[in-house]
Amino acid sequence: MKLTIALNSKILLAPRTGIGNYVVELAQALQQDPGLGMHFFYGSRWRDALADAPMPGYSRWAGVAKRLPAAYALRRIFEQQNFNRGARELRPDVYHEPSLWPLDFAGPTVMTVHDLTHIHYPQTQPKDRLREIERRLPSALTRVSRILVDSEFIGHEIRQHFGLPDQKVVVAPLACSAVFQPRLEQQLAVRLKKLGLSYRGFILSVGTLEPRKNLSLTLRAHARLPPLLRSRFPLLVVGMPGWQAGELSGELSRAISSGHVRLAGYLDQADLACVTAAARMMVFPSLYEGFGLPVLEAMASGTPVIASDSASLPEVAAAAAAYVDPQDEAGLTEQMRRLMEDDRAWMAHRIAGLERSVQFSWKKCAAITAEVYRQAVNC
The missing domain is CATH 3.40.50.2000 (Glycogen Phosphorylase B;)
Structure with a gap:
């Protein structure tokens, strides 16, 4: 029937x-x-x-x-x-x-x-x-x-x-949508130029700008990096303002004024898929998620993920992600630095993420x- x-x-x-x-x-x-x-x-x-x-x-x-x-x-x-x-x-x-x-x-x-x-x-x-x-x-x-x-x-x-x-x-x-997939540098050149970014030369944060997404921790952890690494790997923040986004506005404005953080706002799916595939890593220390789709999108794009060890995120990413306590500022900084400097660890997370993503x-x-x-x- x-x-x-x-x-x-x-x-x-x-x-x-x-x-x-x-x-x-x-x-x-x-x-x-x-x-x-x-x-x-x-x-x-x-x-x-x-x-x-x-x-x-x-x-x-x-x-x-x-x-x-x-x-x-x-x-x-x-x-x-x-x-x-x-x-x-x-x-x-x-x-x-x-x-x-x-x-x-x-x-x-x-x-x-x-x-x-x-x-x-x-x-x-x-x-x-x-x-x-x-x-x-x-x-x-x-x-x-x-x-x-x-x-x-x-x-x-x-x-x-x-x-x-x-x-x-x-x-x-x-x-996740099929548009989230690994891309070669030449495939992304036009969009990255429009956004002022370089291939594998930035850290990505995706999520509605609201306290639950824990962007504040990401900003503080990124600010702890040595100046040379912050300059080499700026933080790109993607997301629309959410409820109580004003609580983040001052902290985000100060981070942007430092020159090491950029706010892209809302990106349509085509642009989001491109920046996800081009990032050195995605940082997603959310306090609470029912699934955490950006994590899966990053893994399917061949981009390593640092995620919080809370709620559903370990269930989704399994052994593919690097995990941090969502309150551990220093721990997040250390994980960022590891995936910047250790190419072998970066590649291991990339491969594990691609393997994990095909299960969905x-x-x-x-x-x-x-x-x-x-x-x-x-x-």
Whole structure:
């Protein structure tokens, strides 16, 4: 029997980051399954095709909308009405919500929980959004048929915190886009020149600019390096401002003024794939991750990774990454220096990362997800 799936894809109207990339890659893989038919919901309308670009001006519009009284609750009402109209017409067999706020649906619902950031780091969430999550999430987890998670780490957390039965929570590990792959220097010359970078001549930090990503530790650890190494390997910071990014602004501004740190802001996937493949290493000492997709992207690009030894990151990178305590400034400096100066260690991490990365694929993630849809219909 062919199943029709309603996938909430409104995240694709915003510039692509973690969950947006998840929706695109998963949907493209699911569309290869002849047993599935896909319908995509975009908040105000339904389509049978994936959005190929963010909505122009979305970030500015969203910023204004969030300042309106009860913005999240009002938007929820509007989206629910539009969802109901489309669901009545299309009659999907399963509704899949890829984040924390499933809409009401009369049939089987599958949701994806990427992390529990709102519990561990509530200060990283706008207050209105946090209130809505706390109000809606527990009941949503109870009523949905199945819950997909990105890692065993998150699966354990969600079962323990909410008392969910084991069979209701299914791990479907993420993968990364095929654009993340090793590149030769000549393939990257034009983009690197545009960004003022040299091949294997910089350290990369990727992530939304918010306290949870622990950029402050990266900045301090980089500043501890000898001046010659800081000059030879500047730090490139890639990411959009996040909640409470202002806490980082002074420290980041001072680091940039030193001449050894550069802020690239948001990069589209093509540019991000290029800088990831060109970096000497990626530094990712995040305090908390449900998966840590940038780590996998770096490994698939042949770029060694230094990651924190917390949350899901050791599960994803296994023995391929170099690990540090996310509070250990001196330890991070030492690991950076080791991968700058020890070419043999650098190559060992590069090879191990490439070998580890091929164990993840969107085809596998989609196969697990499709099976969960079938379980949801039959349970």
